[in-house]
Amino acid sequence: KAGVTQTPRYLIKTRGQQVTLSCSPISGHRSVSWYQQTPGQGLQFLFEYFSETQRNKGNFPGRFSGRQFSNSRSEMNVSTLELGDSALYLCASSIPRQDYTEAFFGQGTRLTVV
Amino acid sequence: AQSVTQLGSHVSVSEGALVLLRCNYSSSVPPYLFWYVQYPNQGLQLLLKYTTGATLVKGINGFEAEFKKSETSFHLTKPSAHMSDAAEYFCAVSEGSSNTGKLIFGQGTTLQVKP
Numbered sequence: 208k209a210g211v212t213q214t215p216r217y218l219i220k221t222r223g224q225q226v227t228l229s230c231s232p233i234s235g236h237r238s239v240s241w242y243q244q245t246p247g248q249g250l251q252f253l254f255e256y257f258s259e260t261q262r263n264k265g266n267f268p269g270r271f272s273g274r275q276f277s278n279s280r281s282e283m284n285v286s287t288l289e290l291g292d293s294a295l296y297l298c299a300s301s302i303p304r305q306d307y308t309e310a311f312f313g314q315g316t317r318l319t320v321v
Numbered sequence: 322a323q324s325v326t327q328l329g330s331h332v333s334v335s336e337g338a339l340v341l342l343r344c345n346y347s348s349s350v351p352p353y354l355f356w357y358v359q360y361p362n363q364g365l366q367l368l369l370k371y372t373t374g375a376t377l378v379k380g381i382n383g384f385e386a387e388f389k390k391s392e393t394s395f396h397l398t399k400p401s402a403h404m405s406d407a408a409e410y411f412c413a414v415s416e417g418s419s420n421t422g423k424l425i426f427g428q429g430t431t432l433q434v435k436p
Binding site: 211213238239240242249250252255257262263297299301303304306307308309310311312313314315317 | 364373421423424
């Protein structure tokens with residue numbers, strides 16, 4: 208069974224530009240979550256999509272947005288990039304168990320803003 | 322609100338020595354706890370999880386963790402470190418619901434294994 212696929216693996220963008228990252232979840236998983244990982248702040252939750260609807264949202268500015276398609280693939284967009292947006296962006300797809308949700312992570316997209 | 326604290330951002334052990342990575346959590350509801358490992362330039366791989374039942378859980382690569390409710394801890398151990406265990410380890414807690422995939426992570430502990 209294929210794992211979570213994130214594309215691209217690496218990106219270099221200029222401050223002020225926008226960027227779109229893609230995540231294909233494990234087949235059958237309907238929930239996709241996004242996390243930002245930086246050395247200073249660690250792993251921070253951005254948002255979660257389930258059945259094309261945003262179900263949870265972290266504490267990030269409106270420049271960070273996402274969406275989910277009917278095939279469960281998800282994209283996140285960051286507009287007006289800032290140097291501080293440089294990070295590893297991780298996507299996780301989840302499958303609900305009886306009382307909890309188990310998350311499986313992709314390899315991430317390394318975004319560098321210059 | 323839930324939170325996770327990992328004591329020690331860096332832990333160094335000799336090959337063959339005991340590995341102990343500490344994690345304490347705060348949760349107002351019964352927690353579901355996870356340990357993930359991250360190798361350089363990779364995503365997170367699930368090592369083990371505590372959901373319900375047995376408080377001592379075994380994971381992959383010889384790791385295990387014990388859930389201690391009275392101490393609000395979920396420390397990760399491995400009897401004998403291997404060079405390939407060098408990585409960053411994250412403890413995480415979820416709300417314990419099948420209706421959210423959100424995880425709260427600790428700050429991570431980098432494990433160094435010396436030959």
